[in-house]
Amino acid sequence: MVSTSRAAALLPFDVAAESRREPPSSVVDACRRGDREAVAALFESCKDRVYSLALHLTGDPAEAADVTQDVFLRVLRAIDQYRGDARFTTWLYRVVVNVFLDRRKSRRRFLPLDEGALAARASADPTPEASLIHAQAHDHVARRVAALPVALRLPLVLRFGPGLSYAQIAETLGVREGTVASRLNRALKRLERELREIAP
Amino acid sequence: MRWTRDGIEAELARALAPARLPEERAATIREALRTADLRAARRRRRWIAPLAAMFVLAPALVLWRSAHAPRLAPAPPGEPAAAFERMAVALHDGGEDGSGGVVLRTASPDAARAWGRARTGVDVNLPAARPAEDEGRFALHAIAAVEHRGRPALAVWYEVDGRPVTLAVARAADVPDGAPAWTLAGKSVRSRRDGGHGLLSWTNSGQSYVLVSDLPGDGRRACFVCHTQPARRRVIDRLAP
Numbered sequence: 001m002v003s004t005s006r007a008a009a010l011l012p013f014d015v016a017a018e019s020r021r022e023p024p025s026s027v028v029d030a031c032r033r034g035d036r037e038a039v040a041a042l043f044e045s046c047k048d049r050v051y052s053l054a055l056h057l058t059g060d061p062a063e064a065a066d067v068t069q070d071v072f073l074r075v076l077r078a079i080d081q082y083r084g085d086a087r088f089t090t091w092l093y094r095v096v097v098n099v100f101l102d103r104r105k106s107r108r109r110f111l112p113l114d115e116g117a118l119a120a121r122a123s124a125d126p127t128p129e130a131s132l133i134h135a136q137a138h139d140h141v142a143r144r145v146a147a148l149p150v151a152l153r154l155p156l157v158l159r160f161g162p163g164l165s166y167a168q169i170a171e172t173l174g175v176r177e178g179t180v181a182s183r184l185n186r187a188l189k190r191l192e193r194e195l196r197e198i199a200p
Numbered sequence: 201m202r203w204t205r206d207g208i209e210a211e212l213a214r215a216l217a218p219a220r221l222p223e224e225r226a227a228t229i230r231e232a233l234r235t236a237d238l239r240a241a242r243r244r245r246r247w248i249a250p251l252a253a254m255f256v257l258a259p260a261l262v263l264w265r266s267a268h269a270p271r272l273a274p275a276p277p278g279e280p281a282a283a284f285e286r287m288a289v290a291l292h293d294g295g296e297d298g299s300g301g302v303v304l305r306t307a308s309p310d311a312a313r314a315w316g317r318a319r320t321g322v323d324v325n326l327p328a329a330r331p332a333e334d335e336g337r338f339a340l341h342a343i344a345a346v347e348h349r350g351r352p353a354l355a356v357w358y359e360v361d362g363r364p365v366t367l368a369v370a371r372a373a374d375v376p377d378g379a380p381a382w383t384l385a386g387k388s389v390r391s392r393r394d395g396g397h398g399l400l401s402w403t404n405s406g407q408s409y410v411l412v413s414d415l416p417g418d419g420r421r422a423c424f425v426c427h428t429q430p431a432r433r434r435v436i437d438r439l440a441p
Contacts, residue, residue, distance in 0.1 A: 036233075036234065039233055040230065040233065040234070043229065043230065043233060047221045047226060047229070048218060048219065048220050048221055049218065050221075051219060051220070051221035052216075052217075052218045052219045055219050056215075056216045061222070065221065065222065065225040068221060068225070068229060069225070069228070069229045069232060072229055072232075072233055073232060073233070073236055076233060076236055077236070141208065141211040141212060141214075141215045142215040142216075145212070145215065145216070156212070157216060160209070160212040160213055160215075160216045161216040161218075188205060188208060188209075191208050191212075192203055192204075192205065192208055195203045195208065196203045
């Protein structure tokens with residue numbers, strides 16, 4: 001079993017906590033009634049975790065921002081379909097995954113992390129986000145994750161990004177827990193092998 | 201040593217750390233959410249399930265209806281013919297000259313149909329094209345605008361295999377003692393003999409029909425006057441109580 005406590009321990013406490021905090025059920029209920037102020041509050045509460053997941057799935061900040069917009073528009077229109085039988089964030093992550101897969105299918109290509117392109121973008125954009133991407137450009141692990149097949153990348157990112165449990169990942173992806181465990185194991189073995197070949 | 205499983209997991213946690221949505225994009229998304237039309241999407245979604253159900257059910261219903269052939273319903277012995285049936289027999293015996301109505305003598309099914317609809321508002325779907333097997337066997341002679349109980353009706357005279365066939369048609373509302381109307385639950389064609397002729401009566405799509413003929417058996421082959429499709433003719437041939 002892969003532990004998420006290690007992941008949480010490596011992160012600043014407030015960011016890690018923020019990524020796990022459920023939006024209040026009153027806000028979700030108000031959104032279902034069409035309350036636009038509640039929708040705005042939900043966006044503020046969840047925008048960074050949605051963007052993070054989108055970024056780690058797509059490997060591209062611009063694409064991740066587009067995914068984020070599509071996610072919230074889809075949430076806005078479909079929130080009355082959230083039945084409350086699962087955590088709201090689990091449902092939200094399912095929407096992120098679906099938007100990512102839909103966009104990927106329609107474009108029929110994946111934008112891998114390209115070190116040269118990212119470096120050029122980073123040098124032109126002095127924002128803190130660019131610094132993060134610049135660092136990632138030299139991050140073997142991030143590049144290897146971005147190059148994984150989608151079926152292996154999804155459970156890996158959900159496990160080590162928002163720190164979902166196996167059960168939550170299974171519910172998000174619509175597969176069995178055993179499948180999640182198997183794919184995570186395969187993803188980690190593949191990363192291990194590839195990273196050793198690059199930088200033993 | 202770095203790329204052990206523990207090392208990779210630690211690097212994964214760092215590489216996949218939470219990120220912040222750039223503020224300029226956040227502002228764009230806030231505006232998009234503020235102006236998005238919630239109600240249109242939800243109105244469209246309310247119709248998706250019923251529409252999807254219709255697309256699934258409609259072909260099934262069509263198949264069911266076409267497969268559900270009418271049943272032949274012989275009239276009970278001794279039951280008198282209905283008034284409209286008696287009128288059809290009279291029209292058959294008297295021919296177009298004895299109909300008492302306004303007659304159009306024509307061999308053109310299209311002309312007969314258009315004329316009859318214009319005169320009476322009653323429609324009779326006479327096929328303009330016939331299969332090769334009908335060559336020389338089916339001949340339209342005339343159509344007449346007649347009255348049944350003061351209400352408009354049509355009479356059509358054919359000859360099939362050299363024998364007279366007469367079709368009488370009226371609005372179902374004007375034939376209170378007509379054959380039971382066809383429904384999803386069941387379809388029947390009443391058959392009887394009257395005046396030495398075979399009669400077939402039915403009510404469908406708001407009109408009542410009586411087909412009078414001297415063809416063999418119950419005269420069901422007279423139905424081929426209007427029905428030319430092989431599949432439909434097979435259904436007619438298999439009509440049974």
